Amino acid sequence: MKANLNPAKGMRDITPYEKEIRDYVEGVIVNTYKQSGFELFETPVVENIENLTGSEGGENLMLIFKILKRGDKLDLKKEGLTEEDLSDLGLRYDLTVPLSRFYCNNRANLTPVFKALQVGNVFRAERAQKGRYRSFKQCDIDIIGDGTQAAELELIATTAKALTALNVTDFVVRFNDRRVLKAVILNCGFTEEEFDGVCIVVDKLDKIGINGIKSEMEDKGYNKTAVEKLIEALKEINKKGTNCLNEYGVPKEVISDINKVLEESNTYADGKYDVIFDFTLIRGMGYYTGSIFEIAYKDLGYSIAGGGRYDEMVGNFIGEKIPAIGFSIGFERLVNQLMEENFKVPDLEKVVLLYEPADRYIDVLAKAENIRKDGYTVSVYEKAKKLGKQLNQFQAFGYKKFAVYNSDETELKELS
Amino acid sequence: MKANLNPAKGMRDITPYEKEIRDYVEGVIVNTYKQSGFELFETPVVENIENLTGSEGGENLMLIFKILKRGDKLDLKKEGLTEEDLSDLGLRYDLTVPLSRFYCNNRANLTPVFKALQVGNVFRAERAQKGRYRSFKQCDIDIIGDGTQAAELELIATTAKALTALNVTDFVVRFNDRRVLKAVILNCGFTEEEFDGVCIVVDKLDKIGINGIKSEMEDKGYNKTAVEKLIEALKEINKKGTNCLNEYGVPKEVISDINKVLEESNTYADGKYDVIFDFTLIRGMGYYTGSIFEIAYKDLGYSIAGGGRYDEMVGNFIGEKIPAIGFSIGFERLVNQLMEENFKVPDLEKVVLLYEPADRYIDVLAKAENIRKDGYTVSVYEKAKKLGKQLNQFQAFGYKKFAVYNSDETELKELS
Incomplete structure (x- = not known):
């Protein structure tokens, strides 16, 4: 067989060197979350297709990897065959849909307010692009069953703590609310139907600037007066923050909710990071109903974490109203950034123990066990003819010491 | 949407309670392996379909979850549509095929003899059955590039060490060699073509006994003399072990290889477990070329770990001869067994800190951080009206202590 050695397009092999860094980073995050009382659980990467296609995942619904039916269920002779006929399962595109299903399915075995922690890979059939993978890891914390601002405060504080534990400190939490976006945009004269489209343009402020937004909206044929009013609103809200939101018809209680989160989060952060109001923060997912937030790190053009409140989604599974909110760390982006910073x-303390073919292998293994008792990681390999070259290789692989097996005389030496 | 809350058929949600046990077990195994110099790496759960369908996975090739092509590549109008037309990717059915591809793809960045450690889920579209899942975890160690018995000895010693570290001690390592099976079966008068079929029957010895084997082989129309000779061989090898193998045409060097592994493994085990020769051990995978082995635990009807030598497979990817051998722990079976034994x-030390809505939430969070500094895991929840009932619930979830927030007077109390 003439084989293709590459992983599937957009996916990646993780070598031991990179794996060590990834596992360390994941360990720090997970331990921080667990110590804060978030409970780790797991769902399969494969979900029933209706739970994926029927969800409010916005553009992600176009990117689902669908799994072919099997056996008798797969009827290739059917007239006018569609994708729906062919597929009964799919790979999850995020961790929030599985969490919602999981919560509803396992409520009896969970704390009444569930502080959820889930780490796992999600899959999106995106166009291949540097730094963008088709299989990537997310670390999510969510609080289900708490509709108060305590949930916002705890998610922000705990995510910030996890990043800080990795010495990632130079970050800003951007905070907004879908209800603010809705009120302001309608107040400017746009219709309900135009809301999503307007959001997509406003989301580009970072990239195309305020004039870019104005001309793109005019090109798209939106009402001129509405566009001008929105541009003014963007400038004024940018200047005055939440103080002017009442002028744009944002309900008082929404403004007071936001102010509470901003004030208390900043008090708690005590200058270690800032939580700022940012009206131009949009976030694409259709399921957000209230607060939305992201973490911007240094001057990276993308966020390293993001989330929001989705009070409708969990309840939809079982016809109840259940408040929910989540914050997700984009693990790949975070690790890539840390690796670029030479993390x-x-x-x-890795040791290589070398032996000759004439040595009895179980004696060599016993010696290795002995050295491990002192806390070392010990790998056993046959001694090469060119010892110097071999030792250089092991040093390059991160080994610190070596020994050549010689029964009781075996001596640990520094590699250098 | 009227939703199906269950995970996909044959797959499972893992609740925090079970996840804690699983993660602990996985941690012990992985740490044992890493401390012994095995290097953790990762491959995607999705592989190019040809690498799966073109592999020697035996019956597992019938159980592959195939992924539907996307976009223009998916042509549903094609005449005489087949599964091959529809699918370009699939979910891995084991960790050995991905390891082989990974090794060939990343050789330059790996130690010359690669001691591999991989932990991950694999997927098989099996008929649903108690204790058998369609997505399940495997923990594999493999040694690539070492054709000597040192590899057998190290894999057995290290897997045994991992189990022992979990207090799983009452186990036996069954050991056989595909070359022995081949020699004996041909020596009895069966043909090369009959070999696989004969193995499938012999594999049932545990279940149907020696008479069952005899009658099943006769029913299947095998040559009577050959069947009788094989039955005699089974009895004699069972009695005399490797001492009589030369009578059945097993090459001397094969017998000496086996004896070396048996003797040295048992010396090393020092009575803590036994490594026994078992001619009726078959193992289904088509890719095994030499040693095969399994771990039988107590009187369970199935093995909790299994593996063997596959000297052809890795090299097949790149047209070289590369020796390889692996040992895989069946994680689900092991965990199920441990849970049944009340592991x-x-x-x-889990603490729940309760607060009233009137408390400032960031003060409560700060207090929780303070308690965490003493090493506790602290969850923060709103105090319920019925405090006694709430505390009972948390105790049932494994919490040991509680406190009701009261600024500097907050006091940690035992839950009981």
Whole structure:
């Protein structure tokens, strides 16, 4: 067989060197979350297709990897065959849809307010692009069953703590609310139907600037007066923050909710990071109903974490109203950034123990066990003819010490 | 939407309680392997379909979850549509095929002899059955590039160490060699073509006994003399072990290889477990070329770990001869068994901190952080009206202590 050695397009092999860094980063995040009382659970990467296609995942619904039916269920002879006929399962595109299903399915075995922690890969059939993968890891915390601002405060504080534990400190939490966006945009004269389209343009402010937004909206044929009013609103809200929101018909209680989160989060952060109101923060998912937030790190053009309140979604599964809110760390982006900054995992004491073919292998293994008792990681390999070259290789692989097996005389030496 | 709350058929949600046990077990195994110098790496759960369908996975090739092509590549109008036309990717059915591809693809960045450690889920579209899942975890160690018995000895010693670290001790390692099976079966008068079929029957010895085997083989129309000779061989090999193998045309060097592994493994095990020769051990995978082995635990009717030598497979990817051998722990079976034995994870000190809506939430969070500094896991929840009932619930969820927030007077109390 002439084989293709590459992983599937847009997916990746993770070598031991990179895996060590990833596992360390994941460990720090997960331990921080667990210590804060978030409970780790797991759902399969495969979900029933209706739960995926029937969800409010916005553009992600176009990117689902669908799994072919099997056996008798797969009827290739059917007239006018569609994708729906062919597929009964799919790979999850996020962790929020599975969490919602999981919560409804397992409520009896969960704390009444469920503080959820889920880590796992999600899959999106995106166009291949540098730094964008078709299989990537997310670390999510969610609070289900708490509709108060306590949930916003705890998610922001805990996500910030996890990043800080990795020495990622130079970040800003951007905060907005879908209800603010809705009120202001309608107040400017746009219709309900235009809301999503207007959001998509406003989302580009970072990239095309305020004039770019104006001309794009005019090109798209939106009402001129509405566009001008929105441009003014963008400028004024940018200047005055939440203080002017009442002028745009944002309900008082929404403004007071936002102000509470901003004030208390900043008090709690105590200058270590800022939580700022940002009216131009949009976030694409259709399921957000209230607060939305992202973490911007240094001057990266993308966020390293994002989330929001989705009070409708969980309840939809069972016809109840259940408040829910989540914050997701984009693990791949975070790790890539840390690796570019030359992030180092705290040293492992790795030792290589070399033996000759004439040595009895179980004696060599017993010696290795002995060295491990002192806390070392010990790998056993046959001694090469060119010892110097071999030792250089092991040093390059991160080994710190070596020994050549010689029964009781075996001696640990520094690699250098 | 009227939703189906269940996970996909044959797959499972893992609740926090079970997840804690699973993660602990996985942690012990992985740490044991890493400390022994095995290197953790990762491959995607999705592979190019040819790498799966073109592999020697035996019956597993019938169980592949195939992924539908996307966009223009999916042509539903084609005449005489087949599964091959519809699918370009699939979910891996084991970790060995991805390891082989990974090794060939990343050789330059790996130690010359690669001691591989991979943990991950694999997927098989099996008929649903108690204790058998369509998505399940495997923990594999493999040694690539070492054709000597050192590899057998190390894999057996290290897998046994991982189990022992979990207090799983009452196990036996069954050991056989595909070359022995081949030699004996041909020596009895069966043909090359009959070999696989004969193995499938012999594999049932545990279940149907020696007479069952005899009658099943006769029913299937095998040559009577050959069947009788094989039955005699089974009896004699069972009695005399490897000592009589030369009578059945097994090459001397094969017998000496086996004896070396048996003797040295048992010396090393020092009575803690036995490594026994078992001619009726078959193992289904088509890719095994030499040693095969399994771990039988107590009187369970199935093995909790299994593996063997597959010297052809890795090299097939790149047209070289590369020796390889692996040992895989069946994680689901092991965990199920441990849970049935009431396995307990070493205690976590979980504390619940309760607050009233009138408390400032960031003060409560700060207090929780303070308690965490003493090493506790602290969850924060709103105090319920019925405090006694609430505390009982948290106790049932494994919490050991509680406190009701009261600024500096907050006091930690035992739950009981």
